[in-house]
Amino acid sequence: MKTYILKRLLLMIPTLLGVTMLTYFIVRLAPGDPIEAMIRNQSGNIDPKAMKESADKIRERLGLFEYHFLRDRLYGPEKEWEEKPTGAVFWVTDAADKVASAGVGYVQWFARLCMGNFGESIKYRTSSGSRNAILLIIERIPVTATLNIISEFLIFVVAIPVGFAAARYQGRWFDRASSFVLLVLYSIPAILAATVLIGFLGVGGEGLHWFPIAGLHKFGYEKMDWGASLADLLWHTALPVVCLTYGGLAYMAKMGRASLLENLRADYVRTARAKGLPEGRVVYHHALRNSLLPMITMLVLTIPGLIGGSVIVEGIFSIQGMGLLLLEASKAYDLALIMTETLLYGVLVLVFLLIGDILYAWADPRVRYE
Amino acid sequence: MSSLLPTTQSGPTVRARSYGDIVWRQLRKRPAAMVSLGVIVLLAFVAVVAPFIAGEVPIRWVENGETSWPIFRYLDNLEYAGMLAFLLVLLLPVTVRLVRVRAERAATSPFVRALFIHAAVWLTVTAVLIAVRTPERRYGFFLERVGEAQSAWFPFIPTPRHPGYESLAHRDKAPTWRHPLGTDRLGQDIVLRILYGARTAMTIGFVAVGIGASIGVVLGSISGYFGRGIDLVLMRVAEVFMFIPQIVLIIIILAVMPSWVPQLWAVVVVIGVTGWTGYYRYMRAELLRVRGEDYMTAARALGIPTWRLLLRHAIPNGMAPILVSATFGIAGAVFLEASLAFLNLVQTPSWGELLNDGRQHIMGTWWAWGSAGAAIFVTVLVYNLLGEAVRDAIDPKLKI
Numbered sequence: 001m002k003t004y005i006l007k008r009l010l011l012m013i014p015t016l017l018g019v020t021m022l023t024y025f026i027v028r029l030a031p032g033d034p035i036e037a038m039i040r041n042q043s044g045n046i047d048p049k050a051m052k053e054s055a056d057k058i059r060e061r062l063g064l065f066e067y068h069f070l071r072d073r074l075y076g077p078e079k080e081w082e083e084k085p086t087g088a089v090f091w092v093t094d095a096a097d098k099v100a101s102a103g104v105g106y107v108q109w110f111a112r113l114c115m116g117n118f119g120e121s122i123k124y125r126t127s128s129g130s131r132n133a134i135l136l137i138i139e140r141i142p143v144t145a146t147l148n149i150i151s152e153f154l155i156f157v158v159a160i161p162v163g164f165a166a167a168r169y170q171g172r173w174f175d176r177a178s179s180f181v182l183l184v185l186y187s188i189p190a191i192l193a194a195t196v197l198i199g200f201l202g203v204g205g206e207g208l209h210w211f212p213i214a215g216l217h218k219f220g221y222e223k224m225d226w227g228a229s230l231a232d233l234l235w236h237t238a239l240p241v242v243c244l245t246y247g248g249l250a251y252m253a254k255m256g257r258a259s260l261l262e263n264l265r266a267d268y269v270r271t272a273r274a275k276g277l278p279e280g281r282v283v284y285h286h287a288l289r290n291s292l293l294p295m296i297t298m299l300v301l302t303i304p305g306l307i308g309g310s311v312i313v314e315g316i317f318s319i320q321g322m323g324l325l326l327l328e329a330s331k332a333y334d335l336a337l338i339m340t341e342t343l344l345y346g347v348l349v350l351v352f353l354l355i356g357d358i359l360y361a362w363a364d365p366r367v368r369y370e
Numbered sequence: 371m372s373s374l375l376p377t378t379q380s381g382p383t384v385r386a387r388s389y390g391d392i393v394w395r396q397l398r399k400r401p402a403a404m405v406s407l408g409v410i411v412l413l414a415f416v417a418v419v420a421p422f423i424a425g426e427v428p429i430r431w432v433e434n435g436e437t438s439w440p441i442f443r444y445l446d447n448l449e450y451a452g453m454l455a456f457l458l459v460l461l462l463p464v465t466v467r468l469v470r471v472r473a474e475r476a477a478t479s480p481f482v483r484a485l486f487i488h489a490a491v492w493l494t495v496t497a498v499l500i501a502v503r504t505p506e507r508r509y510g511f512f513l514e515r516v517g518e519a520q521s522a523w524f525p526f527i528p529t530p531r532h533p534g535y536e537s538l539a540h541r542d543k544a545p546t547w548r549h550p551l552g553t554d555r556l557g558q559d560i561v562l563r564i565l566y567g568a569r570t571a572m573t574i575g576f577v578a579v580g581i582g583a584s585i586g587v588v589l590g591s592i593s594g595y596f597g598r599g600i601d602l603v604l605m606r607v608a609e610v611f612m613f614i615p616q617i618v619l620i621i622i623i624l625a626v627m628p629s630w631v632p633q634l635w636a637v638v639v640v641i642g643v644t645g646w647t648g649y650y651r652y653m654r655a656e657l658l659r660v661r662g663e664d665y666m667t668a669a670r671a672l673g674i675p676t677w678r679l680l681l682r683h684a685i686p687n688g689m690a691p692i693l694v695s696a697t698f699g700i701a702g703a704v705f706l707e708a709s710l711a712f713l714n715l716v717q718t719p720s721w722g723e724l725l726n727d728g729r730q731h732i733m734g735t736w737w738a739w740g741s742a743g744a745a746i747f748v749t750v751l752v753y754n755l756l757g758e759a760v761r762d763a764i765d766p767k768l769k770i
Binding site for chain 2: 027188191307346350
């Protein structure tokens with residue numbers, strides 16, 4: 001097992017490298033010029049010379065410098081051109097230079113990362129200077145974690161009993177009704193649920209003003225004692241958590257039903273019934289235990305998907321978590337922040353998949369990894 | 371001995387049922403599947419003929435004694451291509467029946483042969499259309515000039531649809547006969563927006579999942595069949611895509627996409643290119659299984675070339691989980707596109723956009739968000755229902 005975990009961890013290194021490389025090259029090699037688009041966004045159309053100057057300034061600050069290894073060699077430096085060359089050869093030269101510059105930029109980024117420097121965020125710079133990307137993200141982790149932990153807890157507590165009850169009474173009214181409700185829940189998009197919940201139950205909506213619709217805390221929550229603070233948190237997270245939970249809940253309940261059904265049809269259950277054990281003991285002692293363990297594994301494996309889903313929910317409810325940070329970072333072309341965030345998402349997925357695998361082996365002694 | 375020799379049979383000939391026939395028969399028994407399929411065909415139909423249902427370009431226009439059919443001049447080449455595609459898909463069973471005898475003589479699947487014929491027809495016609503025809507794009511002011519015409523047949527809901535259209539007099543109107551689903555805050559008819567949203571949803575669903583499934587099937591079969599080094603490399607590539615949540619990757623790509631890229635095609639390609647890993651994993655697992663089967667060994671012993679082995683024997687036998695997950699995948703893609711439009715990450719005529727527009731006044735303009743929400747919900751629901759039915763028809767034990 002230890003060797004297996006070690007091997008998995010070692011295999012993760014090229015994958016994580018690939019994750020960062022993919023993100024870096026997407027951002028660097030996007031067609032058009034995102035930096036110029038960003039300047040145009042901020043200050044409207046300015047004349048080409050001023051545009052070039054400020055674009056170069058930003059590139060230098062971000063470590064996004066464009067090198068012209070090939071172009072300078074073939075066409076000479078840009079200052080000496082009489083007019084801009086055209087044609088396929090020039091285009092290919094330029095493209096090759098762009099890829100090479102991105103490569104250099106990636107190596108520089110990686111070298112800095114190895115020294116523990118995640119880069120400075122340009123979006124969140126203050127008068128006292130820019131902020132380190134990793135610090136910005138670490139600030140946001142508890143928010144996203146809170147949402148996801150509450151949501152996972154709810155999924156576990158509700159989905160498993162529902163799924164098991166449906167399997168226990170297969171084909172009866174509870175099974176049919178729950179299957180229908182779960183399928184409907186599974187098909188409601190989170191954006192529709194959020195719209196309806198905010199509109200009818202949210203403060204500032206047009207219905208009952210029951211729940212706040214933005215943020216995680218009331219103003220001045222630091223001064224409250226822990227009980228009031230927790231109540232405030234739950235009150236604030238109620239709507240986003242509902243939006244985040246119901247889809248996964250429907251999925252897990254379906255899985256729970258299938259899992260118990262599989263065990264109820266197994267030979268050992270027939271044996272238990274044949275030797276005259278009471279039905280309750282057969283179901284709750286034998287079959288249920290065997291179906292519960294794979295459910296825990298499956299729950300761990302759904303966490304990465306849930307984290308992805310919370311990007312949308314955070315966007316809708318403007319909750320200052322990792323997802324909203326990513327949305328803002330991408331809009332601002334904040335490379336350091338985007339890179340750090342994707343790296344972190346990669347590590348998170350990796351960790352949960354690994355935990356899932358280990359749990360799976362732990363729950364079922366027959367599973368052995370070489 | 372004589373019993374081993376083939377004998378001439380009297381009585382009715384029994385045709386061997388293909389795998390597709392069996393699955394289709396199973397599917398026909400499930401009412402939920404048939405209803406879902408009907409809804410999907412209906413959605414595709416209204417998406418394809420949207421300009422005939424709501425819009426500003428008249429179908430027939432008589433002015434100064436001259437009769438013209440403006441809508442056919444105004445329809446885009448891709449709109450004609452869409453209509454043709456819809457027709458060709460509906461006519462597929464007919465072609466299958468027509469080519470059955472010839473296909474069976476050549477020992478190929480009649481379905482695949484019909485599919486190829488239709489694809490060739492579609493590609494040829496579309497290419498010729500794009501090369502030859504230039505659609506009319508000037509705004510004709512038909513609705514304003516209706517008094518000048520002796521006779522005009524408009525779409526069922528005559529309503530303006532052009533950039534910059536804004537009618538303060540007609541904005542936020544509750545449903546009436548003129549506007550069966552009301553109007554939005556710019557005065558645009560909601561039926562019109564739902565119809566064009568259906569186009570986006572259909573395009574996203576079929577094209578994005580088509581791209582994703584194609585990449586997944588090709589790479590998955592290479593990886594599963596050849597194994598070794600290429601499998602190791604491809605698996606790492608797939609892992610890279612699996613380790614970044616799809617939505618995160620899409621947000622990053624859309625953020626750096628320059629504004630001149632058409633938004634609809636950007637989001638279609640992005641959803642397709644980032645969503646191939648699921649199909650890849652299923653195909654790879656299936657080919658690992660198929661590779662060792664006796665019929666594969668037999669085929670290899672007959673000296674059939676590898677490409678033919680893969681195309682004719684291995685991949686068709688591993689398609690079941692791909693079909694099921696593609697059906698669920700369409701639901702997921704529609705979901706995803708609506709969310710992206712809702713968050714204003716793409717500007718497409720989408721249900722998500724309409725939902726976001728209408729949510730500011732949930733009581734006041736319930737028709738706007740209500741119809742958009744209902745449209746997304748119904749579409750996702752029918753694809754999920756169909757997916758479950760297809761899975762049960764193929765193999766209830768498939769874990770998808």
